[in-house]
Amino acid sequence: MDYAPVVSRTLRWYAHAARDLPWRRPDAGPWAIMVSEFMLQQTPVARVLQPWQDWVQRWPTPAALADAPSGEAVRAWGRLGYPRRALRLHQAATAIRDDHDGQVPDDYQALLALPGVGSYTAAAIASFAFGRRHVVLDTNVRRVQARIATGIEFPATAPTAAERLLAEQFLPTEPARAARWAVASMELGALICTARGPQCDQCPVRTDCAWHRAGRPAHEGPARVGQRYQGTDRQCRGALLAVLRSSDDAVPAEELDTAWPDRAQRERALASLITDRLVVAVGPDRYALPD
Incomplete structure (x- = not known):
């Protein structure tokens, strides 16, 4: 045609x-x-x-x-x-x-x-x-x-x-x-x-x-x-990244704890962010955006 x-x-x-x-x-x-x-x-x-x-x-x-x-x-x-x-x-x-x-x-x-x-x-x-x-x-x-x-x-x-x-x-x-x-x-x-x-x-x-x-x-x-977003790991990752983006310094783990109530999901999301190199661990229980 x-x-x-x-x-x-x-x-x-x-x-x-x-x-x-x-x-x-x-x-x-x-x-x-x-x-x-x-x-x-x-x-x-x-x-x-x-x-x-x-x-x-x-x-x-x-x-x-x-x-x-x-x-x-x-x-x-x-x-x-x-x-x-x-x-x-x-x-x-x-x-x-x-x-x-x-x-x-x-x-x-x-x-x-x-x-x-x-x-x-x-x-x-x-x-x-x-x-x-x-x-x-x-x-x-x-x-x-x-x-x-x-x-x-x-x-x-x-x-x-x-x-x-x-x-x-x-x-x-x-x-x-x-x-x-x-x-x-x-x-x-x-x-x-x-x-x-x-x-x-x-x-x-x-x-x-x-x-x-x-x-x-x-x-x-x-x-x-x-695609569902509410309550997903993707939303959790976004909440953790928001905390890290708001700080110029490394953020302690307890500050990330306040960003998402579900501990298992929060830990899973944080681990995936580290795997994706969007977040790096800085010392014991402190996290930051990559250099």
């Missing part, structure tokens, strides 16, 4: 409907875009805006971050969640400083070799920062193309080879246009073709959408279960 009309309509819509996000502005360089991609993983845009601004002001280059202690990256990450991303970003910045003359590489394979950079992130950075032609297949894009091309409400839980082949059919040949399509289709999924309450009456490609033409049939696949 020829998806060129879908691409054209989406690009025209994006030209006037796109959100003014700072990492999309012309003056946002590859490093600022890379930071945004790390922060936006599993995190809503609204939560990322201020931490991103603070981060790129404090560390405007990869070398600036690499020269700082990794614990400062964890501290600055704040409550964005999944703090291992902060360590991975610090490690990636160090590799860029040491192996790429301080410049974010523009090659997909070189990006993929950086710590914390998977196939999606490498494609996104290459596309958004350098205008390369790559399939950028995030949750929003997967949902958009599933509804348009296959007539189903939601794609499979994890990306499939068939989805990637389908995404190639949408992807324009010209690199700059392909990069524009990548961000425009992502925005369409974020603003219009949402998981809940899609606004089909405002969609620029509703006449091309198989799901819309079929009467928007309900999802028949496995139940979509949201």
